[in-house]
Amino acid sequence: MELGKAEEIAERLRTKILDGTLAPGTKIASERELSDELEASRMTVRHALEIIEGEGLIIRYPGRGTFVSGAQERVLIEKGREIKNVSIQGSELRLSGSFLKDMERIGRKPYVRFLEQPSLVPATEEIAKSLQIPTGTLVLKRYRLQLADNLPYRIIESYYPSDLFGELLTIDIKDKPLFTWLQEKYGIRVSKAREILIARPANQNERQLLRISSGSPVVAFERTVWTETKRVVEWARIIAVAALYTFTYEYDIDDWNREAQNNDGHQTN
Amino acid sequence: MELGKAEEIAERLRTKILDGTLAPGTKIASERELSDELEASRMTVRHALEIIEGEGLIIRYPGRGTFVSGAQERVLIEKGREIKNVSIQGSELRLSGSFLKDMERIGRKPYVRFLEQPSLVPATEEIAKSLQIPTGTLVLKRYRLQLADNLPYRIIESYYPSDLFGELLTIDIKDKPLFTWLQEKYGIRVSKAREILIARPANQNERQLLRISSGSPVVAFERTVWTETKRVVEWARIIAVAALYTFTYEYDIDDWNREAQNNDGHQTN
DNA sequence: GAGTGGTCTAGACCACTAT
DNA sequence: TAGTGGTCTAGACCACTCC
Numbered sequence: 145m146e147l148g149k150a151e152e153i154a155e156r157l158r159t160k161i162l163d164g165t166l167a168p169g170t171k172i173a174s175e176r177e178l179s180d181e182l183e184a185s186r187m188t189v190r191h192a193l194e195i196i197e198g199e200g201l202i203i204r205y206p207g208r209g210t211f212v213s214g215a216q217e218r219v220l221i222e223k224g225r226e227i228k229n230v231s232i233q234g235s236e237l238r239l240s241g242s243f244l245k246d247m248e249r250i251g252r253k254p255y256v257r258f259l260e261q262p263s264l265v266p267a268t269e270e271i272a273k274s275l276q277i278p279t280g281t282l283v284l285k286r287y288r289l290q291l292a293d294n295l296p297y298r299i300i301e302s303y304y305p306s307d308l309f310g311e312l313l314t315i316d317i318k319d320k321p322l323f324t325w326l327q328e329k330y331g332i333r334v335s336k337a338r339e340i341l342i343a344r345p346a347n348q349n350e351r352q353l354l355r356i357s358s359g360s361p362v363v364a365f366e367r368t369v370w371t372e373t374k375r376v377v378e379w380a381r382i383i384a385v386a387a388l389y390t391f392t393y394e395y396d397i398d399d400w401n402r403e404a405q406n407n408d409g410h411q412t413n
Numbered sequence: 414m415e416l417g418k419a420e421e422i423a424e425r426l427r428t429k430i431l432d433g434t435l436a437p438g439t440k441i442a443s444e445r446e447l448s449d450e451l452e453a454s455r456m457t458v459r460h461a462l463e464i465i466e467g468e469g470l471i472i473r474y475p476g477r478g479t480f481v482s483g484a485q486e487r488v489l490i491e492k493g494r495e496i497k498n499v500s501i502q503g504s505e506l507r508l509s510g511s512f513l514k515d516m517e518r519i520g521r522k523p524y525v526r527f528l529e530q531p532s533l534v535p536a537t538e539e540i541a542k543s544l545q546i547p548t549g550t551l552v553l554k555r556y557r558l559q560l561a562d563n564l565p566y567r568i569i570e571s572y573y574p575s576d577l578f579g580e581l582l583t584i585d586i587k588d589k590p591l592f593t594w595l596q597e598k599y600g601i602r603v604s605k606a607r608e609i610l611i612a613r614p615a616n617q618n619e620r621q622l623l624r625i626s627s628g629s630p631v632v633a634f635e636r637t638v639w640t641e642t643k644r645v646v647e648w649a650r651i652i653a654v655a656a657l658y659t660f661t662y663e664y665d666i667d668d669w670n671r672e673a674q675n676n677d678g679h680q681t682n
Numbered sequence: 683g684a685g686t687g688g689t690c691t692a693g694a695c696c697a698c699t700a701t
Numbered sequence: 702t703a704g705t706g707g708t709c710t711a712g713a714c715c716a717c718t719c720c
Contacts, residue, residue: 207717343612345467
């Protein structure tokens with residue numbers, strides 16, 4: 145495979161970072177220095193840096209420099225049903241979905257910054273449809289940014305039916321999980337969730353909030369949570385820094401699906 | 414918000430595409446033409462195109478031109494358990510996982526190109542671990558590219574235990590789904606799957622095979638498929654063009670998980 | 683004030699596509 | 702052969718950080 149000059153430079157830097165020659169937190173040579181050393185134009189060096197930046201290997205700060213990322217470790221998000229009696233590779237796998245637990249697991253300090261005060265807002269058509277309520281109904285909105293060690297991880301914009309959650313505006317449930325509180329207060333248990341994911345480059349607003357640069361991908365997903373009685377109790381739009389996340393899903397292949405599931409395999413035309 | 418020139422051009426094009434002025438499939442002006450019209454250098458125009466390409470709004474083909482794609486043409490991949498008795502928004506949602514079916518649904522002609530002839534290869538450590546067999550055991554390898562209307566969608570590198578699938582080297586099961594054949598031949602039924610996803614920019618090899626440009630994200634995922642008896646019958650590494658995919662997963666929130674699931678919600682420091 | 687990354691310019695050559 | 706996107710060059714100015 146013939147590599148372009150930028151890819152070649154990216155590969156060199158990638159190797160140095162992954163084998164530890166460049167330790168996390170290290171400031172690497174400036175674009176102009178690299179440009180001289182490697183006999184490439186600055187634009188080419190920049191392109192190489194963009195490539196490995198998107199891979200989460202470096203972070204660039206205007207006016208300061210480019211640093212080896214301390215965050216090679218992706219957060220592992222796991223969803224679905226446990227596969228029992230199976231020795232799972234990697235073995236550190238376990239079910240989880242909690243930002244706090246994920247952060248603890250990799251030894252980071254979690255922090256949540258509210259981008260807006262939680263409030264009651266009329267449901268837009270989209271929100272109403274998602275929560276299965278009439279348009280215009282008041283819903284509890286929360287809009288927040290989650291960070292770990294001051295590094296932004298994701299933006300969460302979430303909506304809840306106000307008859308169940310409205311009083312959260314006035315009372316403080318401290319560290320009690322929201323759905324645990326829901327069960328204790330109303331005896332309502334959450335039961336199922338659906339997540340719809342797409343991956344795309346961050347837009348300008350997201351880049352600012354998540355402090356990533358142009359071209360870095362995010363995973364944008366919508367999450368809907370149902371109770372045992374099929375009522376929707378949460379709908380959220382979440383923007384996660386792609387380089388910091390790994391998503392794991394386990395699912396049953398049911399009869400309906402089994403046939404379709406592997407048409408993949410053998411279509412040769 | 415002060416926008417740069419490239420962002421400004423991106424916004425102009427984005428608007429024209431989203432409001433229908435530029436219809437899906439339309440060829441848009443070449444980079445050099447845009448450069449003249451908009452009084453920007455070609456590099457600046459290119460940057461603008463890279464931005465909206467990453468958003469899935471356009472597709473660029475070397476030597477041919479740039480075309481409006483329309484984010485609505487993402488393939489919808491759905492996994493997990495059906496949520497019954499729930500009126501699902503969008504309503505076109507249904508369980509599926511088949512490349513062929515997904516393509517049919519959006520009216521495209523599917524095509525599969527084998528990048529290598531299927532063959533028996535000794536399992537590397539990673540493959541062996543994934544298939545739960547000893548390192549070096551012969552496994553059936555398939556390495557192929559899936560396209561629709563000549564547009565590459567994803568690269569699939571898959572491995573199967575050779576005692577079950579080895580004879581596929583000599584016999585032809587035509588259009589019969591692989592796992593349907595497995596069941597008819599051996600009475601073995603697949604039962605569960607796990608997918609581990611990350612999103613990242615494509616590397617050069619992937620860009621060439623998938624014909625996408627630098628900076629475009631891909632979703633890279635590993636899929637493991639188990640039988641009812643917990644035997645692994647497939648392990649695959651899949652690289653999908655992010656702009657062409659939407660992933661949907663549904664899962665149960667079990668008791669183990671329920672508490673963790675929403676710690677998110679209310680941690681304010 | 684010196685150095686940094688972010689952006690932009692006006693060229694250039696290449697491989698590929700279409701005709 | 703003409704046109705396209707992909708890559709690269711050698712400059713330039715800007716806002717910002719650090720000293």
